Amino acid sequence: MANEYRNHNCGELNINNVGQEVRLAGWIQRIRNLGGMTFIDLRDQYGITQITISDESLKEQMSQIYTECVISVDGKVIERSNKNNKIPTGEIEVEAKSITILGKCEPTLPFEINSEKIDISSVREDLRLEYRYLDLRNNKIHNNILLRSQIMKSIRDKMDEMKFAEIQTPILANSSPEGARDFLVPSRLHPGEFYALPQAPQQFKQLLMISGFDKYYQIAPCFRDEDPRADRAPGEFYQVDFEMAFATQEDVLKTIEELITTVFTKHTTWQVDKGPFKRITYKEAMEKYGIDKPDLRNPLIIQDATELFKESEFNAFKGKTIKAIVVPNGALQGRKFFDSMTEFAVEEQGAKGLAWTKIDENNTPQGGIAKFITEDILKGLEEKLGVKENDSIFFIADKLETAQKIAGQVRIELGKRLDLIEKNVYRFCFIVDFPMYEYNEDEQKIDFNHNPFSMPQGGMEALQNSNPLDIVAYQFDLVGNGYEMASGAVRNHDSDLMVKAFEIAGYEEKTVEEKFGALYKAFKYGTPPHAGAALGLDRMIMLIEDTQNIRDVIAFPKNKKARDVMINTPSRVEDYQLKDVHIKIDEK
Numbered sequence: 001m002a003n004e005y006r007n008h009n010c011g012e013l014n015i016n017n018v019g020q021e022v023r024l025a026g027w028i029q030r031i032r033n034l035g036g037m038t039f040i041d042l043r044d045q046y047g048i049t050q051i052t053i054s055d056e057s058l059k060e061q062m063s064q065i066y067t068e069c070v071i072s073v074d075g076k077v078i079e080r081s082n083k084n085n086k087i088p089t090g091e092i093e094v095e096a097k098s099i100t101i102l103g104k105c106e107p108t109l110p111f112e113i114n115s116e117k118i119d120i121s122s123v124r125e126d127l128r129l130e131y132r133y134l135d136l137r138n139n140k141i142h143n144n145i146l147l148r149s150q151i152m153k154s155i156r157d158k159m160d161e162m163k164f165a166e167i168q169t170p171i172l173a174n175s176s177p178e179g180a181r182d183f184l185v186p187s188r189l190h191p192g193e194f195y196a197l198p199q200a201p202q203q204f205k206q207l208l209m210i211s212g213f214d215k216y217y218q219i220a221p222c223f224r225d226e227d228p229r230a231d232r233a234p235g236e237f238y239q240v241d242f243e244m245a246f247a248t249q250e251d252v253l254k255t256i257e258e259l260i261t262t263v264f265t266k267h268t269t270w271q272v273d274k275g276p277f278k279r280i281t282y283k284e285a286m287e288k289y290g291i292d293k294p295d296l297r298n299p300l301i302i303q304d305a306t307e308l309f310k311e312s313e314f315n316a317f318k319g320k321t322i323k324a325i326v327v328p329n330g331a332l333q334g335r336k337f338f339d340s341m342t343e344f345a346v347e348e349q350g351a352k353g354l355a356w357t358k359i360d361e362n363n364t365p366q367g368g369i370a371k372f373i374t375e376d377i378l379k380g381l382e383e384k385l386g387v388k389e390n391d392s393i394f395f396i397a398d399k400l401e402t403a404q405k406i407a408g409q410v411r412i413e414l415g416k417r418l419d420l421i422e423k424n425v426y427r428f429c430f431i432v433d434f435p436m437y438e439y440n441e442d443e444q445k446i447d448f449n450h451n452p453f454s455m456p457q458g459g460m461e462a463l464q465n466s467n468p469l470d471i472v473a474y475q476f477d478l479v480g481n482g483y484e485m486a487s488g489a490v491r492n493h494d495s496d497l498m499v500k501a502f503e504i505a506g507y508e509e510k511t512v513e514e515k516f517g518a519l520y521k522a523f524k525y526g527t528p529p530h531a532g533a534a535l536g537l538d539r540m541i542m543l544i545e546d547t548q549n550i551r552d553v554i555a556f557p558k559n560k561k562a563r564d565v566m567i568n569t570p571s572r573v574e575d576y577q578l579k580d581v582h583i584k585i586d587e588k
Helices: 056-064 125-130 139-161 202-210 249-267 282-288 335-348 375-385 400-417 459-465 495-504 509-515 517-522 537-545 575-580
Strands: 021-033 038-044 047-053 070-079 092-103 184-186 194-196 215-224 235-245 278-281 302-304 321-327 355-359 392-398 428-432 437-440 445-448 475-480 483-490 530-536
Touching (some): 235 537, 249 483, 249 537, 282 302, 282 428, 335 392, 483 537
Parallel strands (some): 278 428
Antiparallel strands (some): 215 235, 355 392, 475 483
């Protein structure tokens, strides 16, 4: 049956269609009135076709039609005299015989959508999100969402090829300590009790392995009540979640490598690292990059200079761990650059200072702390750190963890300011051997560092006999271009081991049984060794699109304050709705 609105889309007509009678439908992107002739750029998802109007009655009708109105046009395809080789339909135009208004539009838009005069990113974001249905008409944002659909299909195709079964897990689940605040849902049928939206399908994916499924995956919605940031969607996000029975860490890493290389190679023109990706231990990452998600496109590394300054008279270095970053040809920068880097370290990263010096063409230290660089220290810098003529060196002195962290941020900033970041390439690596535990300074207690369901290296013996802060787990992250892209682990599949692991983090067995009762019980009924990971879908698409704002790749995102300003949520509800779920609001 013929479509009453169109028989072609706005991106398919070409010189071979000249002479045909056609019907098109779409949005008016631009109107140009040149007196004797009026031109319309008619747009739909597939492209743009130029419409010409010479009939006087149609021109009169156009006085009531504005940009972004939806119309249907009947007309004849003719060859354009002034061809446009920038679009596929640029050799033809449609001479309009009739126009039908399908959807009126206000004469004034909240903001320009596809104007060459304005960059959509310069429009206030909350205004764009309030009128997101208009914002999504913008070519760039619209294509981001279409690309998201294509990437999701590629992921499903690849996971199917690797023999994973797609299985959905519940959205209404139980509250459990997984590292962030839960979103709670009150129960009407069970007064005083709550569901929690899952921070991840962690328990369910493991239970599927216990259920005898060999390989599971899903593109899973996850919910975490966290503060928003540019590379994290506030409140809700999606991850490519998968789990494998009878699998080792190496099996999971190979699966990630195959999926990532397939998806990125298919959907980008940039160079993509081929597997196997570089493996870097957590300890090495903190030592060389000062961060557990290093951007390997940045050639700078952090080195230890503590021993070199052991006898130094420079008071700021005494008794401190000293981290150094050597910048090749950095001596060519002026004093203003070094002052601005010091300002960055102190004011933005909380450093006590940022020491520096540069080595001139005569191999002599100049500027900054040059007077404290003795001949012996200079020799050590050359031999151990590889310093040479025209290099500059930045030093961070503090306790170990603080020095590493600040040096890591200084390294990133130097890479940006000196334009050292490799262009048009994706560099991936795995960070492995994460600590099982960390010390929570705020609560003065030991906490899980990573995933609490991970298998400690050394098993029960390590948990019983080692310092918890020395225990390393079979935990790993995938990092791409400085972003954490995936996180995974070999899972703990023994109930006794699980109880002991949580006991070290301050949870009694009763609490473990209450919070993770299904796993606790299931582990007693034959559990295979299993392992898995989860890849951040939104962040993956953000990287492929080369955008810094994750909201650009989500159809209807929350704003920076975790609000949907288009549909006005969160919002108050009626008293009877609260009564139904046994909730009373304390206004104070």
